[in-house]
Amino acid sequence: MLSSFLLSAGVIAVAEIGDKTQLLSMMLAARFRRPVPIAFGILSATLANHAAAALAGSMFATLLQGPWMTGLLGASFLAIALWALVPDKVGECPASARRLGPFLATTLCFFFAEIGDKTQIATVALAAKHQAVIAVACGTTLGMMAANIPAVLAGSALAARLPLRLIRLCAAAIFGALGVGALLHLAWA
Numbered sequence: 001m002l003s004s005f006l007l008s009a010g011v012i013a014v015a016e017i018g019d020k021t022q023l024l025s026m027m028l029a030a031r032f033r034r035p036v037p038i039a040f041g042i043l044s045a046t047l048a049n050h051a052a053a054a055l056a057g058s059m060f061a062t063l064l065q066g067p068w069m070t071g072l073l074g075a076s077f078l079a080i081a082l083w084a085l086v087p088d089k090v091g092e093c094p095a096s097a098r099r100l101g102p103f104l105a106t107t108l109c110f111f112f113a114e115i116g117d118k119t120q121i122a123t124v125a126l127a128a129k130h131q132a133v134i135a136v137a138c139g140t141t142l143g144m145m146a147a148n149i150p151a152v153l154a155g156s157a158l159a160a161r162l163p164l165r166l167i168r169l170c171a172a173a174i175f176g177a178l179g180v181g182a183l184l185h186l187a188w189a
Helices: 002-016 020-032 035-063 066-084 102-114 118-130 133-154 156-161 164-188
Strands: none
Touching (some): 002 164, 020 035, 020 102, 035 133, 066 164
16 A cells, blocks of 8 residues: 555656646746645645546456456556657646636646546556555655646746756656666566
């Protein structure tokens, strides 16, 4: 259980660097200049989104077992590795959401930005692999917070100083290694 939590936190923290939701965090911080409600908005949106993703991954794992599941997990981690190489862009929050204030605007924008994002897909895959919904959801939420809170606190100044390309390459390498490891396990089983 603890290993599922720690692995989930680490994988998501790395995958989130340079992701569109991290860029959204910086944008919201620059717009509202109120880091505490923005941080709580990120937390609430991530908890809801990743709990649903972990639950879906766990339910999905009960449908697919054995070599099919291992192969699908390996392929999904390789796809996420490739996806991590593509720089994200963030769109503006709708004006109607911005009028809600920093907490609600962040919660809504962050929740919807995370749908279908690589970190959400990784959460599904981690929950399917580890069958630990709570540990994975809490771990991925911790990883999101670890990557996004510094972005909120530093705002857009952080973006200019981070070597995002190098970080994206490292994230891709980690997901690639996870995918290859799962597929090699499948081949040797």
